Amino acid sequence: MQEAYSFFRSLKNYSCALQSRVLSILAVSLLLLVSSSVYSQTYPLMKDKYINDYAGILTPGSRKRIRKYLLTQVKQNRRFMTLMIINSLSDYGKSLTIESLATELFSRWEASNALKNKGVLILISKQDGKIRIELGKGYSRQREASMRRVIDTVMVPRFKLERFNEGIESGIRSIDATLDFSPELLLSAEPRSLVRQFIEGIPRWAYAILGIFGSILIWPHVKHYLRYRPRTCKKCQSKMERLDDKREDMYLDEGNLLEEKIESVDYDVWLCRNCLHILITRYSDASEYEVCPECSYQTLEVEYEIIESATDYSEGEERFDYHCLKCQFTETQYKVIPVKDLDAIG
Numbered sequence: 001m002q003e004a005y006s007f008f009r010s011l012k013n014y015s016c017a018l019q020s021r022v023l024s025i026l027a028v029s030l031l032l033l034v035s036s037s038v039y040s041q042t043y044p045l046m047k048d049k050y051i052n053d054y055a056g057i058l059t060p061g062s063r064k065r066i067r068k069y070l071l072t073q074v075k076q077n078r079r080f081m082t083l084m085i086i087n088s089l090s091d092y093g094k095s096l097t098i099e100s101l102a103t104e105l106f107s108r109w110e111a112s113n114a115l116k117n118k119g120v121l122i123l124i125s126k127q128d129g130k131i132r133i134e135l136g137k138g139y140s141r142q143r144e145a146s147m148r149r150v151i152d153t154v155m156v157p158r159f160k161l162e163r164f165n166e167g168i169e170s171g172i173r174s175i176d177a178t179l180d181f182s183p184e185l186l187l188s189a190e191p192r193s194l195v196r197q198f199i200e201g202i203p204r205w206a207y208a209i210l211g212i213f214g215s216i217l218i219w220p221h222v223k224h225y226l227r228y229r230p231r232t233c234k235k236c237q238s239k240m241e242r243l244d245d246k247r248e249d250m251y252l253d254e255g256n257l258l259e260e261k262i263e264s265v266d267y268d269v270w271l272c273r274n275c276l277h278i279l280i281t282r283y284s285d286a287s288e289y290e291v292c293p294e295c296s297y298q299t300l301e302v303e304y305e306i307i308e309s310a311t312d313y314s315e316g317e318e319r320f321d322y323h324c325l326k327c328q329f330t331e332t333q334y335k336v337i338p339v340k341d342l343d344a345i346g
């Protein structure tokens with residue numbers, strides 16, 4: 001599918017890249033022949049659906065944020081990403097390359113993946129300094145070039161500084177933003193005008209870069225500004241003060257405190273020193289917890305399991321187990337996964 005990208009080398013020339021693709025395919029198939037007959041090949045197990053970190057480089061905080069993010073993607077039915085980090089390729093056989101490992105893992109994982117065509121596998125080999133992103137069949141081949149740009153411009157620079165967690169988190173967000181961004185939509189507008197010609201003149205990678213910049217550079221600043229901008233009291237027009245974590249707890253109830261503890265919601269408490277008016281603002285970013293129908297706090301845990309994957313011809317089934325950490329409300333729901341290819345039945 002794609003080349004493997006060494007941290008310190010990247011192919012700039014397309015024809016050169018194409019040639020090496022052919023060569024690496026040849027090389028991989030030769031190696032597969034050799035390895036199947038001589039070595040017994042082992043593969044890292046995908047014990048977890050979302051994150052498997054055999055090199056132990058993710059901090060608990062980072063792991064939590066990544067899981068939250070990947071879960072949200074699945075819930076919104078956008079795509080299914082999985083992250084595999086290994087220590088070294090040589091742990092799994094002498095002749096293993098990052099390409100062959102990624103291809104093998106992807107095909108095994110794809111079989112059990114509900115969002116089959118929207119699958120994305122990120123494979124990182126720490127000691128070999130290699131990253132590879134495999135995309136499902138639902139993505140056009142042009143996407144591969146933009147994936148390479150994410151690796152080169154977002155992940156590798158941070159890895160070189162040994163900021164692995166940051167590199168992985170930013171990388172995942174950029175992959176997501178890049179795959180969401182579709183230049184084709186912009187081009188579909190009629191009539192053909194100067195503006196459109198101008199847009200067509202911009203190479204696709206420029207849109208990808210724009211998507212990356214939009215999502216990781218600008219949006220967090222806007223969010224930060226909106227959240228921490230100075231507030232004035234509605235009652236007396238005095239400047240309000242934002243309380244620190246300890247003091248704000250006095251104004252939050254038990255449910256709010258639990259929400260903060262499990263990081264499903266973050267509250268800010270603003271106090272007017274003049275008239276003691278209180279303003280509480282609520283922030284809940286992509287959280288794996290949902291709002292409980294019983295107690296209304298965002299403390300509803302969701303476990304998701306595919307009972308049967310949908311195929312091109314038959315529906316699948318998935319199960320959602322809900323459990324509220326605040327009021328202990330519990331519920332199980334079964335949902336139908338639609339047939340993959342509707343044209344195939346009609």
Ligand SMILES: [Zn+2]
Pocket residue numbers: 233234235236237238272273274275276277
């Ligand atoms: Zn006031």
Ligand SMILES: [Zn+2]
Pocket residue numbers: 292293294295296297299324325326327328329
């Ligand atoms: Zn509840």
